[in-house]
Amino acid sequence: MLRCDHCLLEFAEEKAVFDTVKGLEKAFCCHGCRGVYRLINEEELGEFYEKRGSSWTPGPPDESGIDIPAFAETIKEKGEESEIDIFCNGIRCASCVWLIERLLLKTEGVKFARLNYATHKAKIRWDSSVVSLEKLLKRINSVGYTPKPVTQGGSDEFIKARRDLLLRFGTAAFFSMQLMIYTTALYAGYFQGIGSGTKTLFQLLSLLLTTPILFYSGAPFLRGSITGLRNLSFNMDLLIVTGAGSAYLYSIYQIFIGGEVYFDTSAMIITLILLGRYIETGAKARASEVITQLLSLSPKEARLVIESAEDGQQTAEGISNLQYEMAPVSDIKVGNLILIKPGERIPLDGTIAEGSSEIDESPLTGESRPVSKHRGDEVFSGTQNLYGSFVFEVKRTGEDTVLSHIIKTVEDAQARRAPVQALADRVVGYFVPSVLAMSFITALFWLFSGRPLTEAVMNSVSVLVIACPCALGLATPLAILTGTTRGASRGIFIKGGDVIERAKDIDTIVLDKTGTITEGKPELAAFKGIGISDNEALRLASSLELLSEHSIGKAIVTGGAGMQTYIVSDFAAYPGRGVKGNINGKAAFIGNRTFIESEGVDDMLSGELTSWIHAEEDSGRTAVYLSYDGNIAGIFIVSDTIRREAHESVKEIRAKGKDVIMITGDNRKAALSVAKEAGISENNVTAQKSPSEKAEEIMRMQGKGRRVMMVGDGINDAPALVQADVGVAMGRATDIALESADIVLMRNDLRMIPETLRLSKTTYNVIRQNLFWALIYNLVAVPLAIMGMLHPIFAAIAMTLSSLSVVGNSMRLKRV
Amino acid sequence: MWSVLLLIFFTLCIGLAAWLLFLWSVKSGQYDDIEGPKYRMLDDDNDKKK
Numbered sequence: 027m028l029r030c031d032h033c034l035l036e037f038a039e040e041k042a043v044f045d046t047v048k049g050l051e052k053a054f055c056c057h058g059c060r061g062v063y064r065l066i067n068e069e070e071l072g073e074f075y076e077k078r079g080s081s082w083t084p085g086p087p088d089e090s091g092i093d094i095p096a097f098a099e100t101i102k103e104k105g106e107e108s109e110i111d112i113f114c115n116g117i118r119c120a121s122c123v124w125l126i127e128r129l130l131l132k133t134e135g136v137k138f139a140r141l142n143y144a145t146h147k148a149k150i151r152w153d154s155s156v157v158s159l160e161k162l163l164k165r166i167n168s169v170g171y172t173p174k175p176v177t178q179g180g181s182d183e184f185i186k187a188r189r190d191l192l193l194r195f196g197t198a199a200f201f202s203m204q205l206m207i208y209t210t211a212l213y214a215g216y217f218q219g220i221g222s223g224t225k226t227l228f229q230l231l232s233l234l235l236t237t238p239i240l241f242y243s244g245a246p247f248l249r250g251s252i253t254g255l256r257n258l259s260f261n262m263d264l265l266i267v268t269g270a271g272s273a274y275l276y277s278i279y280q281i282f283i284g285g286e287v288y289f290d291t292s293a294m295i296i297t298l299i300l301l302g303r304y305i306e307t308g309a310k311a312r313a314s315e316v317i318t319q320l321l322s323l324s325p326k327e328a329r330l331v332i333e334s335a336e337d338g339q340q341t342a343e344g345i346s347n348l349q350y351e352m353a354p355v356s357d358i359k360v361g362n363l364i365l366i367k368p369g370e371r372i373p374l375d376g377t378i379a380e381g382s383s384e385i386d387e388s389p390l391t392g393e394s395r396p397v398s399k400h401r402g403d404e405v406f407s408g409t410q411n412l413y414g415s416f417v418f419e420v421k422r423t424g425e426d427t428v429l430s431h432i433i434k435t436v437e438d439a440q441a442r443r444a445p446v447q448a449l450a451d452r453v454v455g456y457f458v459p460s461v462l463a464m465s466f467i468t469a470l471f472w473l474f475s476g477r478p479l480t481e482a483v484m485n486s487v488s489v490l491v492i493a494c495p496c497a498l499g500l501a502t503p504l505a506i507l508t509g510t511t512r513g514a515s516r517g518i519f520i521k522g523g524d525v526i527e528r529a530k531d532i533d534t535i536v537l538d539k540t541g542t543i544t545e546g547k548p549e550l551a552a553f554k555g556i557g558i559s560d561n562e563a564l565r566l567a568s569s570l571e572l573l574s575e576h577s578i579g580k581a582i583v584t585g586g587a588g589m590q591t592y593i594v595s596d597f598a599a600y601p602g603r604g605v606k607g608n609i610n611g612k613a614a615f616i617g618n619r620t621f622i623e624s625e626g627v628d629d630m631l632s633g634e635l636t637s638w639i640h641a642e643e644d645s646g647r648t649a650v651y652l653s654y655d656g657n658i659a660g661i662f663i664v665s666d667t668i669r670r671e672a673h674e675s676v677k678e679i680r681a682k683g684k685d686v687i688m689i690t691g692d693n694r695k696a697a698l699s700v701a702k703e704a705g706i707s708e709n710n711v712t713a714q715k716s717p718s719e720k721a722e723e724i725m726r727m728q729g730k731g732r733r734v735m736m737v738g739d740g741i742n743d744a745p746a747l748v749q750a751d752v753g754v755a756m757g758r759a760t761d762i763a764l765e766s767a768d769i770v771l772m773r774n775d776l777r778m779i780p781e782t783l784r785l786s787k788t789t790y791n792v793i794r795q796n797l798f799w800a801l802i803y804n805l806v807a808v809p810l811a812i813m814g815m816l817h818p819i820f821a822a823i824a825m826t827l828s829s830l831s832v833v834g835n836s837m838r839l840k841r842v
Numbered sequence: 843m844w845s846v847l848l849l850i851f852f853t854l855c856i857g858l859a860a861w862l863l864f865l866w867s868v869k870s871g872q873y874d875d876i877e878g879p880k881y882r883m884l885d886d887d888n889d890k891k892k
Contacts, residue, residue, distance in 0.1 A: 196861075
């Protein structure tokens with residue numbers, strides 16, 4: 027097996043395309059890769075290959091064509107230059123951004139090229155008399171990215187909303203800063219005396235500065251409270267508007283009668299709450315990308331086989347002579363034959379009619395080992411063909427494919443997830459009516475005690491003003507911000523505050539088996555030599571497997587690390603079966619049982635060995651056979667080991683009084699043996715579940731009133747991650763799992779789960795304390811307002827103190 | 843008193859200028875991509891050798 031220097035795909039040596047680039051011999055899987063590699067190097071962009079590292083996910087470029095007229099509409103002419111925004115598909119990392127920008131800038135005529143890493147949108151300015159748009163787009167396409175015209179998409183809307191919020195908050199902040207200058211002067215004047223002319227001037231300036239805050243920055247709250255009132259609900263917006271609005275109107279009245287003003291209260295309420303909202307929106311940015319990413323797994327076009335000679339006798343060589351045409355996937359019907367070449371993604375579900383290959387099904391199953399597929403085996407949409415070519419008969423199209431089912435499950439689960447009411451909103455639900463009632467009672471009280479109407483109204487308004495807790499807007503977001511920052515510094519990424527609220531109520535933790543409880547990569551568990559010593563067998567095997575790229579081979583090499591290896595000649599790999607080579611002039615084979623038998627090695631295992639192998643296979647492990655010089659020479663047992671900290675972590679979670687449940691797509695026997703080792707009781711093991719069944723299982727638990735946290739790492743876990751109250755993706759999880767999860771653990775360490783639970787609980791407690799501190803000062807000041815004894819200085823002190831307590835209390839989280 | 847009024851006028855002007863600068867920076871999209879620049883910084887700019 028060789029690895030293509032450009033796309034990193036593995037391919038058989040005989041198919042290699044060799045080329046000398048910059049004096050170095052390079053191997054490619056196809057002429058396309060060779061061409062791109064040359065192009066990139068000729069443009070002096072060879073650095074790209076160093077930047078991307080080896081963690082690059084190989085995949086064929088999106089082959090959908092470029093529709094030039096669609097772009098033409100979005101070109102903006104700016105004098106001699108043209109400008110366009112385009113959307114680039116296929117960007118995965120910062121090196122992609124670098125590559126595209128450099129490639130464009132090196133093109134003659136391009137004046138400006140900048141790609142937004144967050145939105146994948148590029149802005150290009152170029153001289154259209156020097157270079158055509160078509161050429162630019164083709165250049166982007168030639169390195170494997172697909173330019174798309176910018177249409178009104180979801181991410182655009184989001185950027186716009188966020189910009190709007192930032193503008194409103196920024197404006198409020200600038201005017202509040204100016205306002206503070208005059209407010210400070212007025213407070214000083216309250217204590218030390220101030221000329222009435224100056225006082226009025228400062229009050230008018232304050233009015234001037236507060237007006238845009240209230241009516242521009244506060245406009246969303248005004249709209250929100252009107253909508254709320256129409257539905258007869260008391261929402262947070264209404265409280266903000268009543269507080270800020272009454273302070274504003276009251277102050278205007280006070281200017282006329284020469285009293286004290288409260289413009290600062292009005293401005294600060296709005297500014298602080300906008301800040302809170304701005305902090306909140308940041309984390310939710312990528313939610314809608316899950317589905318786009320899932321959809322991008324299935325290709326848009328396929329090679330439709332045209333009436334082949336249906337003698338059923340076609341061999342692998344026969345496949346290359348087939349006639350085919352490119353057809354859009356949407357036109358393909360059940361029963362059609364599709365040709366798949368190495369490295370391509372499979373567009374639809376079906377069964378292989380001719381040929382065989384190895385398929386990487388990890389996007390669907392999370393299983394990293396390639397699965398070998400032969401005639402009659404099922405293949406699934408979205409999985410990637412690795413080595414061979416084959417023809418398959420389409421069995422399911424469109425909505426019916428397994429991939430579509432997963433997409434639909436994720437969509438459904440996301441849509442069904444009710445918007446979690448922020449804790450502050452719940453408090454507000456009681457708070458607003460009671461404040462309104464109190465202010466009404468105050469008015470009545472003063473009227474009945476025989477005071478004039480104006481005094482009664484003034485006192486009741488001052489109740490409204492003082493009761494509006496401006497620190498309330500900061501109480502939740504600030505605690506969440508410090509809590510999530512604290513988590514991030516330990517490798518726990520929490521997406522949003524609602525997650526924290528849900529995480530603290532979790533009573534059931536569901537763990538996926540492969541990759542979560544186990545390492546997800548095979549290790550050599552045991553080995554035995556037959557006719558030779560155990561160590562000799564391992565030495566032979568690791569010498570042979572040293573040249574193999576397969577994960578089981580690597581497990582054996584790791585197992586034999588430090589041993590001196592033999593020199594192997596005539597090495598050859600048989601994907602899905604094994605490898606062979608010559609050691610000391612004698613033929614050596616290592617692989618699965620059928621491979622060894624097919625190579626003419628007689629199976630001469632004793633009954634004792636056979637039952638040992640069976641026992642190991644029953645507990646979910648894999649046996650690999652070594653033959654040397656025509657005789658069976660060793661047995662290697664490879665297993666996916668359970669994480670070292672699994673037992674301890676499960677114990678810790680259970681000590682917190684929470685249930686631990688294991689769920690897996692594997693067979694029950696393998697599941698039980700892992701569960702036993704991890705200390706999970708047999709009743710809590712659910713085996714042989716498909717991705718959507720995993721989600722159903724979680725739904726069933728939720729139906730029983732449980733609050734479920736799901737921990738997993740593959741696409742196959744994605745529906746379950748979304749369905750669960752809290753989805754947690756572990757370390758090397760697939761992109762889809764990362765996107766669907768609420769919490770992402772950066773390290774593959776199960777101990778982080780109890781830590782996450784602890785962190786969310788502490789954060790939640792801090793939120794509650796913050797709400798208390800935000801409200802308590804106001805509650806103390808309200809009686810004073812009712813009594814008509816409220817001095818502006820009390821209002822100022824209450825406001826400052828409650829804000830300081832909230833900030834100080836939140837900072838405690840930094841030391842949790 | 844005139845000096846105070848003058849100073850008030852100045853602060854309002856400076857504040858207004860800062861606000862307009864802020865409006866311009868947001869509208870020109872400087873806050874849209876807060877993820878990319880941290881990587882961009884690490885790219886060696888080979889072009890500057892010219």
